[in-house]
Amino acid sequence: MGTTTYGVLLKQWRTVRGVSQLDLATRAGVSQRHVSFIETGRARPSREMVSHLGLMLDAPPRERNRMLLAAGYAPVHSETPLDELGDVKAVLNVILESHMPNPAFVVDRQWNLTLANQAALTLTSLLFPTTPSWIQPPLNIMRLSFHPEGTRPYMEDWATTASFLLRRLERDAATHPGDSALQDLLAEVLGYPDVPELRDTPALPSADELLVTATYILRDTPVSFFTTISVIGDAHDLTLAELRLETFWPADTDSRDRWASLTI
Numbered sequence: 098m099g100t101t102t103y104g105v106l107l108k109q110w111r112t113v114r115g116v117s118q119l120d121l122a123t124r125a126g127v128s129q130r131h132v133s134f135i136e137t138g139r140a141r142p143s144r145e146m147v148s149h150l151g152l153m154l155d156a157p158p159r160e161r162n163r164m165l166l167a168a169g170y171a172p173v174h175s176e177t178p179l180d181e182l183g184d185v186k187a188v189l190n191v192i193l194e195s196h197m198p199n200p201a202f203v204v205d206r207q208w209n210l211t212l213a214n215q216a217a218l219t220l221t222s223l224l225f226p227t228t229p230s231w232i233q234p235p236l237n238i239m240r241l242s243f244h245p246e247g248t249r250p251y252m253e254d255w256a257t258t259a260s261f262l263l264r265r266l267e268r269d270a271a272t273h274p275g276d277s278a279l280q281d282l283l284a285e286v287l288g289y290p291d292v293p294e295l296r297d298t299p300a301l302p303s304a305d306e307l308l309v310t311a312t313y314i315l316r317d318t319p320v321s322f323f324t325t326i327s328v329i330g331d332a333h334d335l336t337l338a339e340l341r342l343e344t345f346w347p348a349d350t351d352s353r354d355r356w357a358s359l360t361i
Contacts, residue, residue: 103147103168104136110154110164113271124153144170158338159206163275176335179211185329185337186212192342193217198360199345200322202238206269206339207278209235219360220345223315224251238343239266243286253312253319260295261309310348320355321348 111121118136122129127146134140135150142150147168151161162172179186193201193214200217202210225232229246241247242262249255263286270276270283287293312321322345332338347353 101167102138103142103164104138106160106164106167107132107150107154108136109274110151110156110160113274114154116154121150121153125150142168144168148173157272158333159273159335160275162335174333174335174338177337179336179340182334182336189340189342196344198357199347201342201344203340203342204238205336205341206273206276207237207282208239208266208269209237211235211340216360217345220313220315223359224248224313237282239282239286243289243292245290248313251314253314256291256295258309258311259292263292263295312348315355315359318355318359319352320359321352322346323348 111118116124118132119129122132125132125146131140132150135142135146144165147164147170148161151164156164158174162174165172189203189212193203193212196216197214198216200214200220202213202217205211221236231244231246232241239262243249243259249259252258266283266286270279273279308323310321310323312319325344325346327342327344329337329340347356
């Protein structure tokens, strides 16, 4: 496989963001001709210009690293295993524990489970008293949500929730075009029964719906949750920049009480 040039990457990201050469040039404070020359390889940008254009296109840190490498420069953003980031990991665990008795977990950019509180583990054990043979570590939340033997049989109106999840995964894949594992995950998910059809029939909210909820059948009891997703602000390290904290909240009083009775 050939190496993608910086000019090609720059044009790809302009396309992703729907930005013309003129728009990018105006944002960056350079001429349209200069942007054109960079994209065609007739001009070699400085390290600072590569970083600046990546920021103007709001490319994520990993993609900005990729641009720098393609242009012949060293990457700016480090990538440190979470286990070596002891202070940050400790803070994340405090946040997870403070969300008890409700589920909360942390995933990486490929939706692999990284950290979880006890309530999240309880939810998983209620859904899967024994671990299915197809689940291999690390546990992937998207695979768990779309696999025919995953959470799908234990959800009311799975298609509605899955429709929103699929769009989220497709956005992630578009945001990280150089991440082969993420592209493979999307291709795998689209290979599952009934998933491609979710693209053709996107779920639309009714007039009285405020947010998307996921309803699980736990020991024959329906429990509805909505979720919030948080990220670490302005992280320079790739590991930290790509972590997502997802917290589950009971969607109504009945669900709160039912969840409490299941976790006694």
